Amino acid sequence: MFNPGVSAADASTKYLGIFRQTSPTEIPPGTASRYGVSPASVLWFDSWGTGNAFNAADAKTLWSQGIMLHYTWEPWNTSLGVSDPAQIHLQDIVNGKWDSYIKARGAEFAAVGAPIMVRWGHEFNGNWYPWGIANNNSDPTLYVNAYRRVHDLVVAAGATNVQWIWCFNNSPTPNAAYNDPARSYPGDAYVDWVGIDGYNWGIGPSWDPSGNYWTSFDSMFASPYAQARSIAPQRPVMIGEVASTEDGGSKSQWINDMSAALQSSRYVDLKAIYYFDQDKEEPWSGTSSSGVQAAFRTWVNQPYMRGTGTELAKVAPSYRGTNPSSSPVSSSPVTSQPPISQPPVSSQTPTGACTATYRTVNAWAGGFQGEIAVQAGSAAINGWTVRWTLGSGQTVSQLWNGTLTVNGTSVTVRNVSWNAALAANGTAVLGFLAGGAPNTPALTCSSP
Numbered sequence: 001m002f003n004p005g006v007s008a009a010d011a012s013t014k015y016l017g018i019f020r021q022t023s024p025t026e027i028p029p030g031t032a033s034r035y036g037v038s039p040a041s042v043l044w045f046d047s048w049g050t051g052n053a054f055n056a057a058d059a060k061t062l063w064s065q066g067i068m069l070h071y072t073w074e075p076w077n078t079s080l081g082v083s084d085p086a087q088i089h090l091q092d093i094v095n096g097k098w099d100s101y102i103k104a105r106g107a108e109f110a111a112v113g114a115p116i117m118v119r120w121g122h123e124f125n126g127n128w129y130p131w132g133i134a135n136n137n138s139d140p141t142l143y144v145n146a147y148r149r150v151h152d153l154v155v156a157a158g159a160t161n162v163q164w165i166w167c168f169n170n171s172p173t174p175n176a177a178y179n180d181p182a183r184s185y186p187g188d189a190y191v192d193w194v195g196i197d198g199y200n201w202g203i204g205p206s207w208d209p210s211g212n213y214w215t216s217f218d219s220m221f222a223s224p225y226a227q228a229r230s231i232a233p234q235r236p237v238m239i240g241e242v243a244s245t246e247d248g249g250s251k252s253q254w255i256n257d258m259s260a261a262l263q264s265s266r267y268v269d270l271k272a273i274y275y276f277d278q279d280k281e282e283p284w285s286g287t288s289s290s291g292v293q294a295a296f297r298t299w300v301n302q303p304y305m306r307g308t309g310t311e312l313a314k315v316a317p318s319y320r321g322t323n324p325s326s327s328p329v330s331s332s333p334v335t336s337q338p339p340i341s342q343p344p345v346s347s348q349t350p351t352g353a354c355t356a357t358y359r360t361v362n363a364w365a366g367g368f369q370g371e372i373a374v375q376a377g378s379a380a381i382n383g384w385t386v387r388w389t390l391g392s393g394q395t396v397s398q399l400w401n402g403t404l405t406v407n408g409t410s411v412t413v414r415n416v417s418w419n420a421a422l423a424a425n426g427t428a429v430l431g432f433l434a435g436g437a438p439n440t441p442a443l444t445c446s447s448p
Helices: 024-035 056-064 090-094 099-111 139-154 217-231 251-263 289-298 315-319
Strands: 014-021 041-047 068-074 114-120 162-169 193-202 237-242 270-276 354-364 367-376 387-388 395-400 403-407 408-413 427-435 442-444
Touching: 014 024, 024 041, 041 270, 056 099, 056 139, 099 139, 099 193, 114 139, 139 162, 139 251, 139 395, 193 217, 193 289, 217 237, 217 251, 217 270, 251 289, 354 442, 387 395, 395 403
Parallel strands: 014 041, 014 270, 041 068, 068 114, 114 162, 162 193, 193 237, 237 270
Antiparallel strands: 354 367, 367 427, 387 408, 387 442, 395 427, 403 408
16 A cells, blocks of 8 residues: 655645546646636546556656545446446456456556545445346445455555545445445455545436435435544545535525535545536536526635645555544444444553453444454553454454454454554554454553
8 A cells, every 4th residue: 555655735625636527637727617626636547347457657647736536446248238248247256266457456556656436346235237246146245355465466466556545425225234334345455545426416327216315415425434534543534535516406506505514524534526517317517508507616715725746645554543533423223223322432441551342333133343443551562462352143253453362252353463562552443243242352452
């Protein structure tokens, strides 16, 4: 994962990303012509079925202009239906059928020699892509394993300049327990940004001509943003795709309200916003009317939106190993079942080399997500070990930011290389997914 080693811009700064269906290098001048600004980043799509090489030359050109490329890398063949037997599915990736292709693209990413963003397998909690959990035996572990394999092969090809975006849709389809994004999180070691996609579809979209889906920016993103902060509190948040139609309300006012929300204290850790500036299924663009263009131009010229691509590249590294936001985060249940009550936090008296505290981040019928914060005592430590005993019926299916060993009901988690050293009172956070009902485990922490 790329680390430029320099601090990011002021904490209030947001970064504008733009997608338009044209050559990536044509997006910045087109944006300047339309709105009077140059974006910090441009969004670019490609699918695996094309077999195309990654255009490292365009990425280099953009970076030379202070613009960071966001490459959405879609593992499917767009000429085939989602359920076509010949379509690409997650098990194919896990089985290694695409390894050569992945390695080749990884070498091309590395050839850029500058930071780029890669958003792989986005909107996995929807049923419209073949990599969606709903289209892969409703098994989120398949997605996690595929994501990790792609990541590791790209890194092995030398592409340590990639910042990885893990991106879910603002509303799951179907709304089922297996589609809770927390269950598909690959872990902090595999993710630099948490992304959320969402559109204001308005009245009568193609997929429901009689429906009214006009909704505000806050209604679309407040709950998913809180969930993103809960799942990965040490990662910045971006909106990977957003736009509004004209049908059902005032799009100009919608843009004004979005700008007000972004400047509020409600979205402190939402750092980048990628607008889908293209009329496609709906009149999404910021030029869909003269009034909309005026509102859009006012929004993107606000001082808080004027962050540059070189500053954007520094945002994710500034979050690693930190707790950037002091604002509280919560996890909203995403199933139709009543929320399961959360056990209280367990903690130890802050004595000795280190202490560990636990909280339940999210819970659903048959499973939960837990989080443990390891804190050094009054002296720095180099290495830590946390131990606890599983409750009745509990199993740990996935863990990140640590090395897991389970012996019967005894769980041991040791640091990984990058979070071993903690300064006095410094903190590392690990997370896990588990089967069974959540409880309040008695934790012990020692060093090493």
